[in-house]
Amino acid sequence: MNSTVDPVLTYISAHERDFVDDLREFLRIPSISTESRHAGDVRRCAEFVAEDLRRAGLQGVEILPTAGHPAVYAEWLGAPGKPTALIYGHYDVQPVDPENLWNSPPFEPTERDGYLYARGASDDKGQIHLHVKAVESYLRTLGRLPINLKFIVEGEEEIGSEHLPALIRAERERLKADFVLVSDTAMFGRGQPSICYGLRGLAYWQIDLVGPNSDLHSGFYGGAVANPAEVLCDMLASLKDDKGRIRVPGFYDDVREITATERAEFARLPHDDAEFRHSIGVAELFGEAGYSTLERMWTRPTLEINGIWSGFTGEGSKTVLPSRASAKLSSRLVPDQDPDRISDLVEAHLRKICPATVTMTFTRMAGAQPVVTPIDHPAVKAAARALERAFGVKPVYQREGGTIPVVATFTDELHAPTVLLGFGLEDDHLHAPNERFLIENYFGGIRTSALLWDELGSR
Amino acid sequence: MNSTVDPVLTYISAHERDFVDDLREFLRIPSISTESRHAGDVRRCAEFVAEDLRRAGLQGVEILPTAGHPAVYAEWLGAPGKPTALIYGHYDVQPVDPENLWNSPPFEPTERDGYLYARGASDDKGQIHLHVKAVESYLRTLGRLPINLKFIVEGEEEIGSEHLPALIRAERERLKADFVLVSDTAMFGRGQPSICYGLRGLAYWQIDLVGPNSDLHSGFYGGAVANPAEVLCDMLASLKDDKGRIRVPGFYDDVREITATERAEFARLPHDDAEFRHSIGVAELFGEAGYSTLERMWTRPTLEINGIWSGFTGEGSKTVLPSRASAKLSSRLVPDQDPDRISDLVEAHLRKICPATVTMTFTRMAGAQPVVTPIDHPAVKAAARALERAFGVKPVYQREGGTIPVVATFTDELHAPTVLLGFGLEDDHLHAPNERFLIENYFGGIRTSALLWDELGSR
Structure with missing residues (x-):
């Protein structure tokens, strides 16, 4: 379809193992933002992210202090006239207790059955890292990106992003973008990519x-x-x-009650209560009467x-x-x-x-704040095409039960919509022992990121 | 009244500070029976008790193994024809958490305002120790006791005395006594000695x-x-x-509902709900409707x-x-x-x-099992007279809400009634941070113990 991206995809295929090795280094840092004894690790992690962005070829890399843990900024603005995307992610992670239930140490990334197990593997280090690797793949092959990119990677997402809104307000000009891209959610299922348009x-x-x-x-x-x-x-x-x-x-x-259309669309998604029940090991589900499982998790x-x-x-x-x-x-x-x-x-x-x-x-x-994003924005459509090219499957549109506190702030301060493009899986054990990230989704995510810039730059 | 005991009382008065110093040594041992990491301390404490009994002049001292923590036995049987009392106590203590709420370290006995603060001070190390000191005071002055005494000091009271019943059954002959004396309860109030005739x-x-x-x-x-x-x-x-x-x-x-007589007697006791409420710092009491506070604590x-x-x-x-x-x-x-x-x-x-x-x-x-003891037994009457001589106040008869698991076993195996003669106070913070024992009650307890043997031996 678009041959200019081919060398980038070839570079990605050739460097998959190097990318995983780099991700392991990132995952080894116990950047638990809620535990004050890990404040030094959180700082060290911010420095790691800055260095990682610099090594990928991004410019203007800067650690931005806040009243709490710092955020990291980087940019590549060499495509005047083309759109600008702001990529948001977080380098902080959840606590690890109960640590005795982990099958391998939470900060020693371990591969098993195609998954990389570590605290933060999926939430959100793996998912921010894949965008860094897409940038590296462009700059090492074509020497340029098809559109303008900015990164903001914060260290307080797991404790409510307390100081990020003030930072976004203060840095409104530098962060200005046509849309915000967030990879901190899950695909609908293994092999079924999705775009998420709502968060609780x-x-x-x-x-x-x-x-x-x-x-x-x-x-x-x-x-x-x-x-x-x-x-x-x-x-x-x-x-x-x-x-x-x-x-x-x-x-x-x-x-706000969901519409009949949404309800019908959710009912068509390949969700099975018995399978869901089995995946979490309970004999019986329980929730608010009158709503399906997906409705309970996404809209109630x-x-x-x-x-x-x-x-x-x-x-x-x-x-x-x-x-x-x-x-x-x-x-x-x-x-x-x-x-x-x-x-x-x-x-x-x-x-x-x-x-x-x-x-x-x-x-x-x-x-x-809860958020719902418009699904007819050009960036959303481009993301859908990129996902289909990377995974060979048409994405579905879904909502998600989790929370990304900063999304509402982007809407308010940057007047930019947010595209939620997630590569995690529901059973990644986020916030729980044995968090993991499917390695094929990490690679698929790098390809999707590369193809998204290609889709947006070629128009 | 009975001048033969005078040198004993004089000895007690002269050695009060030495007794407290000895008690401190006992309290320094963290004999927490429920925590397996303290098993060595529990064993060390049993050895301390054995040595303490030996030093007081008791004979036949022996550490009796059980399937859990050991018990310690000692005896003085030099008064043929006179009654035999079996003194029961426990050298194990409760855990200390939350340790940060202790005003002084739980295993560094500290004097403040007339109290000795330490885990086990009142429950039960201080209360078993006072009987050892009464024995010492007799044997160092008169060279003999007025009656026969046996001691059994266990190490599993705080975990339900699991192995003691089997030990009592096995040692039934050696433990045989006319009555069992237990000092592991509280006086009705400061300055108001009491005899407890019921336990939950x-x-x-x-x-x-x-x-x-x-x-x-x-x-x-x-x-x-x-x-x-x-x-x-x-x-x-x-x-x-x-x-x-x-x-x-x-x-x-x-x-079994309490009798109208008991109810009337409890109502006469100098208990004040407002004062009780104040002592524990709550704005309002709560309990089963239709019963007074003492009834709720002792009989429900x-x-x-x-x-x-x-x-x-x-x-x-x-x-x-x-x-x-x-x-x-x-x-x-x-x-x-x-x-x-x-x-x-x-x-x-x-x-x-x-x-x-x-x-x-x-x-x-x-x-x-819950227990209720007859209050007209000669040993109970002698205890009442000893309390009055030691404290200068007539004791009251009460029940108590706590549990001493072994009392029911003594009834069943030794066919001996139990006299519950306590020197603690309700606000000794048992099982809680800042456990303490009123030092004047420790001394009063030593005198009561000495006078009880005198009362029983002179009849």
Whole structure:
């Protein structure tokens, strides 16, 4: 179709193993943004990314400080008159606990059965790295790119991208682009590429209940004093009815119901509940009544316990009436829910149902707007063609249940739509032990990236 | 009243500080029986106790092995024709977590405001040690004791005394006594000595729920898969009604209601709910409707969460849908409840309410029968007189909410009643950070012990 890209594709095929070796170096850095003891590793990782972009031939490479972890910028602007794409990704990763459930160490990338296992392999180091390798493949062969490219790679995505919006505002001119490209999502399935046009938002909280001023002996006091762990269970259990509907007043007020068209399209996607159930090892699925599994994951909001702890959790038995009980909770949000308003509603409801036997602290930890992107933008169409050329299969259009907090900021600050072009798989074990990235998708991603610039530059 | 004991009391007064120094050595040993990494410390502590008994002048000192941690035996049988008392205590202690809430290190005994702070100070090292010091005071002054004494000091009380019943059965002849004396309870209040005639029993369990075969990304899967932490909260919240009554079918079937006399006597005790509330720092008390605070703690069964954990419990936010959720639960039991029957009822009920979205493992961890002791036994009466002589205040008769698993075994195997003579205080922070023992009660306990032998020997 377009022979100018051929040397680039040939270079990619010849260097696949080198690319994987480079990715391993990236994955070895434990850049866990939420754990302060890893702050040095996060910094080191930013420096690695800067050097990686420089080695690929990008220019203007700069580590941009924020009030938290830094972001890395790079550009290649040698195609005047052609479109400009801003590629966004993140080099920070999730914590690794429970570490004992990993089959190989999370920061020693290990190949098994065609997958590369490591924390961050799919989310998001592998997916940002494939774009760097596409750039390298162009610049080492043709000496130029078909369009203008900018990279912004941040270090706080896993903790809610707290300082990125301010950075984007401050750097609005330098980051200006016709569209933003994000590879931080999954393909619909193995061998089935897809373009994602919707993401859920997020609101994340911690609640801490304090009852007695000290842990008490459950024999002496048990029966006469409210147990904060029990109060917490009561409160959390009351947040949903037995059909999975959230009982916080006003929670669903701003939810935009999906259209009949979307519903019909999702129903046509090759999803099988039995297979899905089997893949995660549960005997029965559970979710909000009246919605399919894909609808529940992509288009319905949640209110979920991410962590809970109280009292004695060690080996053996300890007869304690705990002084404190805590939980981490979050909601995935859908258009047009707003994280601040949902946080207000959840906090007000919890304060209302919290009994006088304990005191509650409610801490807001992260928030992100839900987004839906137009699917008729030229970059979206070009991405669809690039995917078909790279994978030999027409992509499907889907939404996704996860959150990329920064996408809403790009919309607001750069007035640029975001194209979500993901190469992960649903069972990559993101945020869990044994995270992995299918190596053939890493290679397919490099080719798709190269072909996308070709598609956009030749028009 | 009885001048032969005067040199003993004089010796006690002259050696108070030496006694405290000796107790500190005992408290420095981290004999945490439930934590396998402390097994060596537990063994070392048994050796310390043996040496301590030997130094006091006791004979036949022997470390008796069990299938778990050993017990220590000692005796003085030089008063033929006089009664024989078996003194029971335990040298093992509870875990210390959360250690960061201790104001001084748990195994560096520290004096503050008349209290000695250390794990085990009151439960039970301080209270077994005071009897050793009473023996020392007799043997160093009069060269003899007024009655025959035996000591059995075990190392597994805090983990349910699993191997002690077998040991008591095997050593039935050597342990034979007219009564058993246990100092492992609290006085009614500071300056108000008491004799305890009832203890609650215990049944302790762990439940583990497993949902998905791995922690899942709460964005991708949230809303479509049951969250084990939420299932656990739902199950636990359903175990009691909003009046604090346990909803496990059959749970109350064997509960012996207290008599009108007991109820009237408890009502006369100088207990004040506002003061009690203040002492533990809660704005409001909570317990089973229809019972007073003392009745709830001493005479009513409980079903309580001792620990709960699931998902991400570290610093910051992690958007995980946890694979597992666990809780430690226990019931304090009252006559005539049986720990095995209650375990059967609780397990059956939990299995019944556990949904198909998770699998549950139910583990039985410890059990102990509740006990009530006759209050007209000569040893009980002698103890009352000894307390009055040592503290200058008439003791009250009370029950207690805690559990001493072995008491039921003594009743069954030795056919000997147990006298519960405690010198702790309700706010000694047992099983909690900053455990302490009032030093004046330690001294008062030594005097009471000496005077009790005097009372019994002079009759």
